[in-house]
Amino acid sequence: MKTILPLLLALFVITSCTQNSKENPVSEVAKSNKTDEGGAEFAIVIHGGAGTILKKNMTDEKEDAYRKILEKAIRTGYEILKNGGTSLDAVTKTINIMEDSPLFNAGKGAVFTNAGTNELDASIMDGKTLNAGASAGTTTVRNPIDLARAVMDKSPHVMLSGKGAEVFAEAQGLEIVDPEYFYTVNRFNALQRAKEREQIELDHDDKSAFYDAEIKDFKFGTVGCAALDKDGNLAAGTSTGGMTNKRWGRIGDAPIIGAGTYANNATCAVSSTGWGEYFIRAMVAHDISALMAYKGLTLKEAAREVIHDKVGGLGGDGGIVAVDKNGNMVFEFNTEGMYRASMNDQGELTIEIYEK
Numbered sequence: 418m419k420t421i422l423p424l425l426l427a428l429f430v431i432t433s434c435t436q437n438s439k440e441n442p443v444s445e446v447a448k449s450n451k452t453d454e455g456g457a458e459f460a461i462v463i464h465g466g467a468g469t470i471l472k473k474n475m476t477d478e479k480e481d482a483y484r485k486i487l488e489k490a491i492r493t494g495y496e497i498l499k500n501g502g503t504s505l506d507a508v509t510k511t512i513n514i515m516e517d518s519p520l521f522n523a524g525k526g527a528v529f530t531n532a533g534t535n536e537l538d539a540s541i542m543d544g545k546t547l548n549a550g551a552s553a554g555t556t557t558v559r560n561p562i563d564l565a566r567a568v569m570d571k572s573p574h575v576m577l578s579g580k581g582a583e584v585f586a587e588a589q590g591l592e593i594v595d596p597e598y599f600y601t602v603n604r605f606n607a608l609q610r611a612k613e614r615e616q617i618e619l620d621h622d623d624k625s626a627f628y629d630a631e632i633k634d635f636k637f638g639t640v641g642c643a644a645l646d647k648d649g650n651l652a653a654g655t656s657t658g659g660m661t662n663k664r665w666g667r668i669g670d671a672p673i674i675g676a677g678t679y680a681n682n683a684t685c686a687v688s689s690t691g692w693g694e695y696f697i698r699a700m701v702a703h704d705i706s707a708l709m710a711y712k713g714l715t716l717k718e719a720a721r722e723v724i725h726d727k728v729g730g731l732g733g734d735g736g737i738v739a740v741d742k743n744g745n746m747v748f749e750f751n752t753e754g755m756y757r758a759s760m761n762d763q764g765e766l767t768i769e770i771y772e773k
């Protein structure tokens with residue numbers, strides 16, 4: 418017995434060392450994620466912006482219109498995934514529906530800059546290859562998410578901006594519109610209100626109050642989508658007009674890979690919405706993925722930490738939608754509401770607007 422014991426001990430040490438060396442961090446993450454509730458073969462989650470969205474400020478008709486378009490958008494992506502399509506296609510086509518609706522601050526409903534123009538930003542990321550594409554400050558491309566996708570698929574770059582991005586879009590055969598296409602009365606009036614308030618605040622020499630008030634009230638409606646397809650590939654995309662009354666070529670988080678959008682098959686896919694400056698500083702989308710990869714957190718835990726502790730701690734607000742590699746879906750926001758919807762592989766649909 419005395420001679421066998423040390424032998425057994427040595428054998429145990431050798432076997433456990435060999436096992437450890439075979440395990441990479443990715444499979445560790447996979448294990449920890451499996452402890453999340455739910456999970457699905459494929460899944461899709463979308464947002465239409467976060468902010469001070471209160472039931473008392475909403476009419477039944479308006480709420481109904483939002484719910485209808487959220488449902489139309491998510492069902493578009495769901496069908497693609499159900500039929501074995503890619504998460505990238507699901508994300509692109511789902512975002513197209515919301516870009517074409519004047520209800521959201523993306524594509525047709527984009528907000529106005531201080532100069533009275535509409536400057537649009539978008540990005541998309543492929544979790545399988547970690548390829549990504551983004552466009553910033555375009556004024557003539559009807560669907561900026563298509564441009565982001567083309568940048569990813571058909572150019573050697575990750576991000577294009579302004580005129581150059583528009584030239585590229587045209588060369589790729591994307592739909593080019595007169596900048597007038599983006600005009601909507603509601604958004605134009607919002608710009609006038611923002612400017613009036615700006616003047617009042619400036620007259621009172623209280624710039625910080627102006628910035629807080631304007632930014633909080635005039636940035637709703639960015640759209641985004643995250644999806645997992647049947648092949649286990651994740652993708653995420655985000656599209657926006659940015660913030661009303663923005664100037665000096667301001668670019669938010671939406672086209673910044675790692676801030677507004679991130680996808681990695683090893684962890685999750687995330688799309689953000691909110692006060693872009695804070696989301697850039699907190700690197701929101703990538704940080705959620707990193708917390709899962711390096712700290713072994715579940716998607717929910719990671720999203721909570723980043724939105725509430727990190728963004729909230731800095732004084733920013735907004736939210737994310739995300740799906741992990743096992744199909745667990747998460748909405749997380751620190752605002753009064755976020756237009757949002759999800760669908761799993763069973764076809765179960767949820768549409769929510771307000772804080773629960």
Ligand code: ASP
Pocket residue numbers: 466467636637638639657658659660668669670671689690691692693694696
């Ligand atoms: N994140 C966007 C931006 O800062 C705005 C939003 O999502 O509401 O441009």
